[in-house]
Amino acid sequence: MKRFITTLQNIFSIEELRTRILNTLLFVTVFRFGSQIVLPGVDPSKLNLTPQGLLGLLDTFLGGAYSKASIFALGIMPYISASIAIQLLTLALPYFQKMQKEGESGRKRLNQITRVLTIFVTAAQAITYLTTTIPNEAVMISPATFRIVSVFILTAGTIFCMWLGERITDKGIGNGISMLIMIGIVSRFPGAVYGEALSRGSGGALLFVLEIVALFFVVMGAVVLTQAVRRIPIQYAKQVVGNKVVGGQRQYLPLKLNAAGVMPIIFAQALMFVPSLVASLFAEKSDFAGSVQTVFADYTSWQYNVLFAVLIIVFTFFYTAISVNPNQIADDMRRSGGFIPGVKPGFMTSEYIGQVLDRITLPGALMLAIVAILPAIASLLGMTRNFSQFFGGTSLLIMVGVVLDTLQQVESYLLMRRYEGLMQSGRVTGRTESITA
The missing domain is CATH 1.10.3370.10 (SecY subunit domain)
Incomplete structure (x- = not known):
C-alpha cells in the first residue's frame, strides 16, 4: 500500500x-x-x-x-x-x-x-x-x-x-x-456486479466470491494473450559511417501471439446473425429451418459457439495475413543491414518469418476463440447475462488492451523523470495500436 x-x-x-x-x-x-x-x-x-x-x-x-x-x-x-x-x-x-x-x-x-x-x-x-x-x-x-x-x-x-x-x-x-x-x-460493470450479487442472495455469497476470483484469473489470461510475443533475434552488420563504426547490435523482432487483436471477434460476431436470418426465410416451410433459427438465436447453444469459434480462427489467420507482411519485414531488414542468424537475407528470411508467424497464429487463434466463448460458458453456469459478458469476448480484450496502453504511457512519464515504474518487477508493455488498427 x-x-x-x-x-x-x-x-x-x-x-x-x-x-x-x-x-x-x-x-x-x-x-x-x-x-x-x-x-x-x-x-x-x-x-x-x-x-x-x-x-x-x-x-x-x-x-x-x-x-x-x-x-x-x-x-x-x-x-x-x-x-x-x-x-x-x-x-x-x-x-x-x-x-x-x-x-x-x-x-x-x-x-x-x-x-x-x-x-x-x-x-x-x-x-x-x-x-x-x-x-x-x-x-x-x-x-x-x-x-x-x-x-x-x-x-x-x-x-x-x-x-x-x-x-x-x-x-x-x-x-x-x-x-x-x-x-x-x-x-456497465458496477451494475453487472450488483445484479449478480442480488441474484445469488445471502446464501450464495461464497459462490459469488468464487465468480470474482474466476473473473480475476480470466483477466490475467487475457493479459497474457494480449502481451505474449515470439521474439526473433536480428543481428545488424557493422558499417563504417565517416570515421565511426556503427551497427553490430543484436535486437529482436517481436511477433505477437495475437497479432489480429479483437478484429476477428468483431468480424465473426457480425456474421453470426446470418444463419438465423437465412433460416427465418424458410422457417414456415421447413421444420429444420425453424430449428436452425432457434439454435442460432441462442448464443449459449453449442452449435452457435462452434461456428463462432471456427469463424474467429479463420478471421484471425486472415487478418494476421493482411496486417503482417513477412516480405516487407524481410526487405526492411535487408535495407537496414539486419539479418536473422542462420537464415539468408531476402526470400529465405521472408519464408522463415512466415513459418514462425503461422506456428504462433494457430495457438493464438485457439486462445482467442476460447476467450470469445467464455461468456456463453459463464451464462450456462448460472451467471446473469450482463455479468457473464465480462468473462471474455471483445469487451474484455478491449479493456485489457486499453488499460495496458494507458499504463505504458504513464510509466514512460515516470521513467523520463527518473522515478521508479509502476511495477517493481519490470516495465509495463502495452499496445501501441488503437482499436481501429
Missing part, C-alpha cells in the same frame, strides 16, 4: 502528466453526460429496448447509449467502421497505398477522408436506427420531423465523440477512441 501511495504521489507531482490525467477525466465525464441525454421527442419510459446479437455488443461498447436513444446512440462506432474501411482500401487500392506512404501529409489526407466517410456512414446508420429500433409509441412528435432532426443530432453526436477522442489522444492520456469504448464498457 505504501508503494502504491508513493506511485500516486509521483504521478501527480509531474505537472504535464497531472494535466493530461485531469483532461482525460474531464473529456470522459462529458462523454458519459452526453450518453444520458435522450433524443428530443422521445419518451424514455416507452423505449424498453433490449438489443441482441451484434446490436447488443454495440450497446455494450456505448455504455447503454444505444438502448437509451441517447444523442450519442451511435457513439464512435461509425468512425471505427469508416477507419476499418479505409484500412482495407489501403491494402487493396494503389491510390490509397501511395497516400499511406507519403508520410505525414498522406496520413492527414487519409484522416480527412475517414472523417468525411464517417459523416455518410453515421447518416446511413442513423436512418436505420430511427426507423427500425425506436418504437413509434415512444415518439411524441411528428415522426417525419423527429427523424429529420434526429439524423442531424445523431450525426453531430458522433462527430463530437470523434472530436473528444482526438482531444484525449492529444491533450489526455491513452488512445482517445479506444478510451471512449472502454469507458462505455466499464460503465
Whole structure:
C-alpha cells in the first residue's frame, strides 16, 4: 500500500502528466453526460429496448447509449467502421497505398477522408436506427420531423465523440477512441456486479466470491494473450559511417501471439446473425429451418459457439495475413543491414518469418476463440447475462488492451523523470495500436 501511495504521489507531482490525467477525466465525464441525454421527442419510459446479437455488443461498447436513444446512440462506432474501411482500401487500392506512404501529409489526407466517410456512414446508420429500433409509441412528435432532426443530432453526436477522442489522444492520456469504448464498457460493470450479487442472495455469497476470483484469473489470461510475443533475434552488420563504426547490435523482432487483436471477434460476431436470418426465410416451410433459427438465436447453444469459434480462427489467420507482411519485414531488414542468424537475407528470411508467424497464429487463434466463448460458458453456469459478458469476448480484450496502453504511457512519464515504474518487477508493455488498427 505504501508503494502504491508513493506511485500516486509521483504521478501527480509531474505537472504535464497531472494535466493530461485531469483532461482525460474531464473529456470522459462529458462523454458519459452526453450518453444520458435522450433524443428530443422521445419518451424514455416507452423505449424498453433490449438489443441482441451484434446490436447488443454495440450497446455494450456505448455504455447503454444505444438502448437509451441517447444523442450519442451511435457513439464512435461509425468512425471505427469508416477507419476499418479505409484500412482495407489501403491494402487493396494503389491510390490509397501511395497516400499511406507519403508520410505525414498522406496520413492527414487519409484522416480527412475517414472523417468525411464517417459523416455518410453515421447518416446511413442513423436512418436505420430511427426507423427500425425506436418504437413509434415512444415518439411524441411528428415522426417525419423527429427523424429529420434526429439524423442531424445523431450525426453531430458522433462527430463530437470523434472530436473528444482526438482531444484525449492529444491533450489526455491513452488512445482517445479506444478510451471512449472502454469507458462505455466499464460503465456497465458496477451494475453487472450488483445484479449478480442480488441474484445469488445471502446464501450464495461464497459462490459469488468464487465468480470474482474466476473473473480475476480470466483477466490475467487475457493479459497474457494480449502481451505474449515470439521474439526473433536480428543481428545488424557493422558499417563504417565517416570515421565511426556503427551497427553490430543484436535486437529482436517481436511477433505477437495475437497479432489480429479483437478484429476477428468483431468480424465473426457480425456474421453470426446470418444463419438465423437465412433460416427465418424458410422457417414456415421447413421444420429444420425453424430449428436452425432457434439454435442460432441462442448464443449459449453449442452449435452457435462452434461456428463462432471456427469463424474467429479463420478471421484471425486472415487478418494476421493482411496486417503482417513477412516480405516487407524481410526487405526492411535487408535495407537496414539486419539479418536473422542462420537464415539468408531476402526470400529465405521472408519464408522463415512466415513459418514462425503461422506456428504462433494457430495457438493464438485457439486462445482467442476460447476467450470469445467464455461468456456463453459463464451464462450456462448460472451467471446473469450482463455479468457473464465480462468473462471474455471483445469487451474484455478491449479493456485489457486499453488499460495496458494507458499504463505504458504513464510509466514512460515516470521513467523520463527518473522515478521508479509502476511495477517493481519490470516495465509495463502495452499496445501501441488503437482499436481501429
